[in-house]
Every structure is written in structure tokens, then in C-alpha cells.
Amino acid sequence: MKLLARPWPLFMFAVGVSLYRYLAWGWLDGISLFHDQAQYWSWSQTLDWGYYSRPPMIAWLIHLAERICGSDAEWVLRTIPLVAAPLATLLVYSLGRRLYDADTGRDAALLLLLMPALSASAGLVTPDAPLLLFWAAALACLWSAVNGNAWHHWLLLGLFCGLGLLSRYSMVFFAFGTLAFALGHPSESRLLANPRLWAAGGVAALVFLPNLLWNLDHEMVTFRHYDEFTRLGESFWHPRAFLEFFAAQFAVFGPIGFGLLLVALAQLPMWRRAPREARFLLAFCGAPLLLICGLALLSQAPANWGGPLYVAAAVLVAAVFRDRRSWINRALVLNAALGVVLYHYPAVLRAAGIPLQTRYDAYQRLRGWDEIGYQAQRLMQEYGDLRLLSDERQLTATLLYYARPLQEPRVWAPPDQPAQSHYELAMPLQAGDPGPFLWVTEPPAATDMLLRFSRFERLPDLVAEPYPGLRRHYEAWRVEGFKGYEVQD
Structure with missing residues (x-):
């Protein structure tokens, strides 16, 4: 584990894990593209600044992958999460090392890399892969910006936020996290008066502007789709949707991992008395989690909406439990085991002569x-x-x-x-x-x-x-x- 506390060995380990997942998907029998993935491919054949239900980033990346590989086969489309996951892992390691130390960065990176949501989506072509990458990059830039106030960090922050918005509109939760951090302590309130923060917002707006103009030209069709999806205003109380979203987070981050996050949130002192590093992480995991839970209670919220908040959550858990690493080890081992089972249980059933049935086929939507x-x-x-x-x-x-x-x-x-x-x-x-x-x-x-x-x-x-x-x-x-x-x- 000491070796993985260094950036390049950790990065190569992340590449190895991603390659294993990529090949494991290829070994699964009878798996085809799900309709959403096929839809993103069809969009990529005619590049535009927007599409009916999503911003354009996933279509752009598919188009780029096809041009690089010279093919539009399924294996080409699945290279997108193959590339994005190791890069996001390295960014989380960098963030954890800068906030705390190299060991914390390593543990945080492994918690993110091995979380079940990444294992389950490693062969799926979805906007979540670029969103996670740009969120991690934006979070690393923001921490550098609030500490050094260098122009290039602020401008990169705006660029990555804009690219995140072009990946998925849930990147807007990043602005909520920034606001929570600024208002969470008197010493941070000056952040809102920093013109460089607003310059970063201007860069993000400029990057996002073509998609907004496309929507205006198409009667705001993408935003109307999101409004119809959430059904906000149809009812003001959906406890079942809230419970489903909350329970699903144990599957997203891992049963032990999400439990450790809840313990970490409960163990921290009051917001204003927490160390600055903890307040920063709280703003970008605890605050968005509360917001999304509120949306689930008011309308509905898919489980994957919480995905980006685990960038900060991984670092927070690694920091709080760095003196009790046995719990982190348990979380990592369980998550890794769940990933292996997910990929190989159909082959094990087949070898044992047990016929596959819909009630325990996790891949039935892809067949x-x-x-x-x-x-x-x-x-x-x-x-x-x-x-x-x-x-x-x-x-x-x-x-x-x-x-x-x-x-x-x-x-x-x-x-x-x-x-x-x-x-x-x-x-x-x-x-x-x-x-x-x-x-x-x-x-x-x-x-x-x-x-x-x-x-x-x-x-x-x-x-x-x-x-x-x-x-x-x-x-x-x-x-x-x-x-x-x-x-x-």
C-alpha cells in the first residue's frame, strides 16, 4: 500500500483496474448497448451544441473516440469510462494529498476507484464519466484557487465547471457547494467578494453559452425534459422516493463506505468549528447530499445524481478514518469483491449448470x-x-x-x-x-x-x-x- 501513496504507481494501478473492467465487460455473453447508449451514439453522428435530453459532451466524446480508433464498434464507445476513471482517480489522490497527506490521498483515490457505481458503469457509455472527471478537476482547482488566488487556477475552475455543465446539468450542484463553503464560516465569506471567483463563473457561463443558445432556439427542450422528469410541483411529499435514493447510496459508494461517510459526518464538530479542510469537503459532499435528498423528498432524484459528491466524500472518509484504516480496508475489500462478483457471476452460474433467470440477471436490460x-x-x-x-x-x-x-x-x-x-x-x-x-x-x-x-x-x-x-x-x-x-x- 505504501507504493500506491505515490502518484504514478497509483495511476498505473487505476489503469489496470479500468482495463480489467473493460475486458470483463467484453467477456460478458449476450451484452449489447442499452438504448440510452445507442441514443448517444446516434447523436454523435451529427454534432451539435445540444440534444433533446442531455447536453452535448457525451456525443462529442463518442465522436472523438470513433475518429481516434477508426471504428464505431461497441468496444470503441466503452473506451470513454476506461480513460476517464484513472484520470479522476489521480485528481482525487492529488486533492487528498494537498488537503492532508499522501496516505490520505491514496485511500481517497482507492475509495473512489473501487466504489460499486464505477464498477457497474465501467462498460456503459453515459454522461456520468465525464461529469465525474470534470467535477474532480474543478474541485482540485477551487482548493488551489482559494489558497493561492492565482488567476490560472480560477480560470481553469471556470473551464472545468463549464465542461461539467456540458456533460450533465447536475454540475450546477458545484455552485451550491461553493456557496455552502463561503457561507459556512465568517473567514470564508470574503470568497463571494473575490472578483476572480466571478471571473471563473463568467468563464463557465461562456463555455456553457452555446448549449443555452441551442436550447433557446429549440424552445428550451432539454430543460423542459428535466422539469417533466422531476415532476417538481406535482406533489410536495415523496418519502418513498427519498428512502429509495438514500438507500441506493449504499450501493453507489459501497455498503461500508457510505456507512463510514455517515459516521464521519456525525463525528465532525459543528460546521464553524471544523478545520478548514473538513469544512471544504463538507461543503461539497454533505451540502449536495442534503440538497439532493431534499429534491428526492419533493419530487424524485435518481441514485446517480449523488455520484460527483463522492469525490469530496472519499477524501473526507479517508481523512477521518486515517487512524482507523482497518475500516477503510474493509470498505475497499468489500467494494472490490462486489465488482468481481458483478462481472463474473453469470460465468460461474453457467459453469455450474444453473440457467440464468431475469430475477437475478443484472444485465437483462442489455440483452x-x-x-x-x-x-x-x-x-x-x-x-x-x-x-x-x-x-x-x-x-x-x-x-x-x-x-x-x-x-x-x-x-x-x-x-x-x-x-x-x-x-x-x-x-x-x-x-x-x-x-x-x-x-x-x-x-x-x-x-x-x-x-x-x-x-x-x-x-x-x-x-x-x-x-x-x-x-x-x-x-x-x-x-x-x-x-x-x-x-x-
Whole structure:
């Protein structure tokens, strides 16, 4: 462990862990891209400053990875978390070493690297990977800035905050943490009067501005999506959502790790009497945790919203328990074991002759989509070079990736209804488009939609059954002569 208290051995260890996870994902049988990941890939084919439900960073990174690797295969997309995790680990180590010492930095870095959320998402292409990286970079820059007040630290802080906002809007919680730190002690209140802090905010705003302008040009569609997702205002009391979010944090940071965090928060003295380092970390883990728990109580909050706060939480736990390292060791061993079990239990079950079942298949959402896409591709070729038509976002995203190559795909997008996906903005079916199309839909097909075409014919269904008990089934229709969305007399 002493060797890992040095930056380069620790970084190489993090690279090794990430490579193991990357290869383990490749060894899993029957795993395909989930619809959200396929959606991000489809966005990357047409670069823009924004998309329907997310800022653009994940699409940009996929595009960059494809250009570097010269391929758009699944293994290329999964290089994004492979690269991001070791860099975030090194940043957490640097932060812990500067706040306390090298041993604390090492323990904090390992707590972050081995936390179950990173193991579970290591093969998933999501905005959480760049968000965690930019959050860690911004936190390290802020600590340097408040201690040295050097211009380059403030400007880098603004840059990383802006890039974080382009990754996921939950980066806004960083501003809440900064405010909590400034107001948490009289000696820190001068931070709000520092013009360099506001300059950093200006840089972040400039970096984020193109996405804001894109949203203004598209009727604030991304922000409306978040508003509909949270359902804020629908009700003012959701104790079950709060309990679900809170309980999920034991799975995000680890059962022992999150327990240690709660103990650390309880053991610290009152906010104003805590050491400056502890107050800094409290501001960026305790304060955001309270805020997100409040949002969960008022509406809902997914478990991954808490992910970035564990950058500071890892350092805090490592610092509070540095004289009781046995607890940190227990947390690390348990988290590592959970990761190994997550990757290899399907192979162990198969070797033992135990059939996989949906009730204990953690990967069931990732199975069967590639086969559905390949079947759709064959139908489009066999029945006269059909163009793809879909009426559901998740299915559309999957088919755009697995049914390639596609010629001018279209989605069902009635003009009198608000857009429900980026595809309805980018590739809507319009009156007068003759087709012919391969319409793929969940059974039973909507009769009123079929009647809006002059000709339609039932084709063989698309069916994938990765194993008994898990079955994906869609109807396929050959349709042409679209007459418009208005009901025909």
C-alpha cells in the first residue's frame, strides 16, 4: 500500500483496474448497448451544441473516440469510462494529498476507484464519466484557487465547471457547494467578494453559452425534459422516493463506505468549528447530499445524481478514518469483491449448470437488442430496400445503431404534440413522404396509425429470446404512401 501513496504507481494501478473492467465487460455473453447508449451514439453522428435530453459532451466524446480508433464498434464507445476513471482517480489522490497527506490521498483515490457505481458503469457509455472527471478537476482547482488566488487556477475552475455543465446539468450542484463553503464560516465569506471567483463563473457561463443558445432556439427542450422528469410541483411529499435514493447510496459508494461517510459526518464538530479542510469537503459532499435528498423528498432524484459528491466524500472518509484504516480496508475489500462478483457471476452460474433467470440477471436490460436490430436490417433488405420508421425513442435508438446502414430513417412525430425525443426534432415523418418504410412497433400495432398509409402489409415479427424468461417481441410492417397525421374520412 505504501507504493500506491505515490502518484504514478497509483495511476498505473487505476489503469489496470479500468482495463480489467473493460475486458470483463467484453467477456460478458449476450451484452449489447442499452438504448440510452445507442441514443448517444446516434447523436454523435451529427454534432451539435445540444440534444433533446442531455447536453452535448457525451456525443462529442463518442465522436472523438470513433475518429481516434477508426471504428464505431461497441468496444470503441466503452473506451470513454476506461480513460476517464484513472484520470479522476489521480485528481482525487492529488486533492487528498494537498488537503492532508499522501496516505490520505491514496485511500481517497482507492475509495473512489473501487466504489460499486464505477464498477457497474465501467462498460456503459453515459454522461456520468465525464461529469465525474470534470467535477474532480474543478474541485482540485477551487482548493488551489482559494489558497493561492492565482488567476490560472480560477480560470481553469471556470473551464472545468463549464465542461461539467456540458456533460450533465447536475454540475450546477458545484455552485451550491461553493456557496455552502463561503457561507459556512465568517473567514470564508470574503470568497463571494473575490472578483476572480466571478471571473471563473463568467468563464463557465461562456463555455456553457452555446448549449443555452441551442436550447433557446429549440424552445428550451432539454430543460423542459428535466422539469417533466422531476415532476417538481406535482406533489410536495415523496418519502418513498427519498428512502429509495438514500438507500441506493449504499450501493453507489459501497455498503461500508457510505456507512463510514455517515459516521464521519456525525463525528465532525459543528460546521464553524471544523478545520478548514473538513469544512471544504463538507461543503461539497454533505451540502449536495442534503440538497439532493431534499429534491428526492419533493419530487424524485435518481441514485446517480449523488455520484460527483463522492469525490469530496472519499477524501473526507479517508481523512477521518486515517487512524482507523482497518475500516477503510474493509470498505475497499468489500467494494472490490462486489465488482468481481458483478462481472463474473453469470460465468460461474453457467459453469455450474444453473440457467440464468431475469430475477437475478443484472444485465437483462442489455440483452437482445442487437438481435432485434439485425432482424430489422434483414427485413429492410429482403422487402425492397425499406426505410426505417419507428414510434418509440428507445427502440429507435437501438435500431439506428444495430440495423445499419440506414437510408433516411423517420420517426412518428405528430406536429400537434410536444417532441418526446431528439429524433422527433431531427427526423420526423412528414406528410407526402411516400416511403416505403419498415415500421417496427410494440404489439399490437396501432390501427389508427396504419390507416394513415395508403398501403400496409404485415411482415415477420422481430423476436429475440436471450434465454427462457427474457423475450423481446416487436411487430414489423411494410407501409407506404403516408397521407398525413390528420384523421382521414
